[in-house]
Amino acid sequence: MCKYCLQCDWRINETGGYTESEASRLAIEHFVETGHAIDSLRLPPPVVLKN
């Protein structure tokens, strides 16, 4: 899960060492401080084999 700002270069992801809840809190703080909209991006799921 990666969270990123739609209006500036702010972003965080799991490789930064944040837990999901920490990442969510930081995203909310960025929104509160700047009014920027935050979106989240899930990494593509592993390839699913089809029948």
Ligand SMILES: [Zn+2]
């Ligand atoms: Zn921003």
